[in-house]
Amino acid sequence: MKILNTVAALREWRASVPGGKTIGLVPTMGALHLGHASLLDASERENDLTIATIFVNPTQFNQSTDFEKYPKTFESDLAMCEKYGADVVFSPSSADEMYPDHFLYRVSEHQLSNELCGEFRPGHFEGVLTVVLKLLNLAKADHAYFGEKDHQQLSLISGMARAFFLETKIIPCPTVREASGLAMSSRNLRLSPADKEIAPGLYRVISDFIDPLQARSELERLGFRVEYLVDREESGAIRRSVAAWLGEVRLIDNVRI
Numbered sequence: 001m002k003i004l005n006t007v008a009a010l011r012e013w014r015a016s017v018p019g020g021k022t023i024g025l026v027p028t029m030g031a032l033h034l035g036h037a038s039l040l041d042a043s044e045r046e047n048d049l050t051i052a053t054i055f056v057n058p059t060q061f062n063q064s065t066d067f068e069k070y071p072k073t074f075e076s077d078l079a080m081c082e083k084y085g086a087d088v089v090f091s092p093s094s095a096d097e098m099y100p101d102h103f104l105y106r107v108s109e110h111q112l113s114n115e116l117c118g119e120f121r122p123g124h125f126e127g128v129l130t131v132v133l134k135l136l137n138l139a140k141a142d143h144a145y146f147g148e149k150d151h152q153q154l155s156l157i158s159g160m161a162r163a164f165f166l167e168t169k170i171i172p173c174p175t176v177r178e179a180s181g182l183a184m185s186s187r188n189l190r191l192s193p194a195d196k197e198i199a200p201g202l203y204r205v206i207s208d209f210i211d212p213l214q215a216r217s218e219l220e221r222l223g224f225r226v227e228y229l230v231d232r233e234e235s236g237a238i239r240r241s242v243a244a245w246l247g248e249v250r251l252i253d254n255v256r257i
């Protein structure tokens, strides 16, 4: 497995890949867990070569404390990339490597990105879409893999790929859950032992309660501070999305009901 830290090195590697070999891209911010493993696994099965990226993208954090506290587990991330078949790990050595323009050029979406998480995290999706477009342009992959846990992110990235006629196919991958039902997330590492006991309630409540108002009250009774809990129609079904805080940790999840 090659570890590349510069855009130039990634470009050189990409140019060396013989035509006809398919490439899968798995963008991550590190702190890898079994959810990421499932993305790497899917890419390994469906492509000749897999590029994993590890970059804690500063432009998508609307709070500097959240950026600073984002878990960093680089050595175990590399081990997981190797175990799940990545051929290349692209881990830019600095933010300037990805943002030589200092974020003067940005990708914005003007509807969905202002709703749900976007309402509470202004600018978040601008940072996500911009970095993902950069990664897609560099990797020139056939497929790129994103988890359905971040459903709004997945919808926006798919929309961007359609809007800009990108060649890479965006592949949604199912949410991976712990045995308790808690959706795997890098942020789970920051939960206190007591909050880790409460956290599985998020999935249980959004799955079990029919009335969204009752679901919200139940979450608050359990100790969550609910940011939003919204039911929306989507392709003939209802998708329920939630964001809620436990202590200093913000959790998101969604289910089709």
Ligand code: PAF
Residues within 6 Å of the ligand: 027, 028, 029, 055, 057, 060, 128, 131, 132, 150, 153
């Ligand atoms: O889902 C994530 O980890 C990030 O938002 C992504 C897609 C890697 C962009 O930084």
